[in-house]
Amino acid sequence: MPIDRDKALTADPSVREIRWSTRDVLLYHLSLGAGADPATGPELSLTYERGLTVLPTFALVAGSGISSGETAGPGLHLPGIDVDLRALLHAGQGLRVHRPLPASGTATLRSRVAEVWDKGRAALVVLESTATGPDGRALWTTTTRVWARGEGGFSQDPGPEDERVTPPDRPADxxxxxxxxxxxxxxxxxxxxxxxxxxxxxxxxxxxxxxxxxxxxxxxxxxxxxxxxxxxxxxxxxxxxxxxxxxxxxxxxxxxxxxxxxxxxxxxxxxxxxxxxxxxxxxxxxxxxxxxxxxxxx
Missing domain, CATH: 3.10.129.10 (Hotdog Thioesterase)
Incomplete structure (x- = not known):
């Protein structure tokens, strides 16, 4: 089905409640190798529930763990966008953390299509999600860039040139x-x-x-x-x-x-x-x- 950019951009955001536990946080940290390096020791602040702190990037998986009953779906199926998993490429990821993440909790996650650009042979879909805690304050905002192969040709607008971040012309610090x-x-x-x-x-x-x-x-x-x-x-x-x-x-x-x-x-x-x-x-x-x-x- 061809992408309908107007429908995608004007659709109401999806809203769902998410929850996570200390077990989800511990599993995430272990899946990134926390506690595996003998030189750094067990990294108890990341691997033990007492005094547990949370890596900010946990926000990208919060509420989607197997124990929560939520898992990634096989494709991108949104108003105006219906793309099979095999055509998708995760092109980029952004994260803004508004305050430290709790080791367990609940949040309201609001997600929307922020932009869709026609790149000729593909479409670039930009998804934005914001998690809000029970107190009504934002916890984090994510921006996900998805490259959908073979889905271009729905408009004449390729969008602005992507910002290019170039390392300084000197050795890394x-x-x-x-x-x-x-x-x-x-x-x-x-x-x-x-x-x-x-x-x-x-x-x-x-x-x-x-x-x-x-x-x-x-x-x-x-x-x-x-x-x-x-x-x-x-x-x-x-x-x-x-x-x-x-x-x-x-x-x-x-x-x-x-x-x-x-x-x-x-x-x-x-x-x-x-x-x-x-x-x-x-x-x-x-x-x-x-x-x-x-x-x-x-």
Whole structure:
């Protein structure tokens, strides 16, 4: 069915109640390797329910875990948009955290299509969701960019040129390394994304990969955790924003190197970091690009 941009943009937002438990948070942290490095110890602030703190990127899976009964659907089925899973590519992800996330809780999640652009051979769908706590205050806002192959041709408007984030022309201030385990994708999928691309070798081969690949949001979460550990002194509340494009896959067992350039205080108590994440086992092939993080300045 052709995309109906006007219908997609004018549709009422979907509203649902979500909930999560400390068990969901613990599983998310473990799926990103928390507590696995003997050099850092058990990381009890992320792996033990007493004094548990929450990585901001948990917002991307809150309320969608298997234990909650909510899992990712097989495609994109919204007013004016009906696209099969096989045509979809998660192109980019943005997150803004408005306040520290509780280790368990409930929220009202309002989601809408923020924009749809005709890119010729594909459509770029921008989805926006905001979670509001029981007190009526916003907890987080996410912006998801989805590339829908073969769905272009519905308008003559390709949209504005994408903002390109270019690292400064100097060595990175910090380089962070994130190691993944061979079973990393099998753990991460228990957060709710059961796409067989991340578990079944036959499905992966049919999609053009030698073996199952790691979820893009797992790489995203690994980078978020690396920033907290390596730049923010382990303080999860200092990471308030993370934006990135997904540039290439990662195979479980490979590692990530994230180069970080500091840009100095922004004047509002925050600092913008420029990031570039690559896979050293594949000659520095990019994994996350055009990436920035917003952090509370030290």
């Amino acid at each position: 910090t380089v962070l390394t994130s190691v993944t385990a061979p079973q990393q994708a099998l753990w991460y999928r228990l957060n709710g994304d059961l796409n067989p691309l991340h578990a079944d070798p036959a499905t992966a081969r049919a999609a053009g990969f030698d073996r199952p690949i790691l979820h893009g949001l797992a790489s995203y979460g690994l980078v978020g955790k690396a920033l907290v550990d390596g730049v923010l002194d382990g303080d999860v509340t200092r990471l308030t924003g993370l934006d990135a494009r997904f540039a290439g896959p990662l195979v479980p067992g490979e590692s990530l190197t994230t180069s970080v350039w500091r840009t100095g205080p922004a004047g509002d108590g925050t600092e913008r970091l420029v990031l570039h994440t690559a896979c050293p086992e594949r000659d520095g092939a990019p994994v996350l690009t055009h990436a920035t993080a917003t952090v509370v300045a030290s």
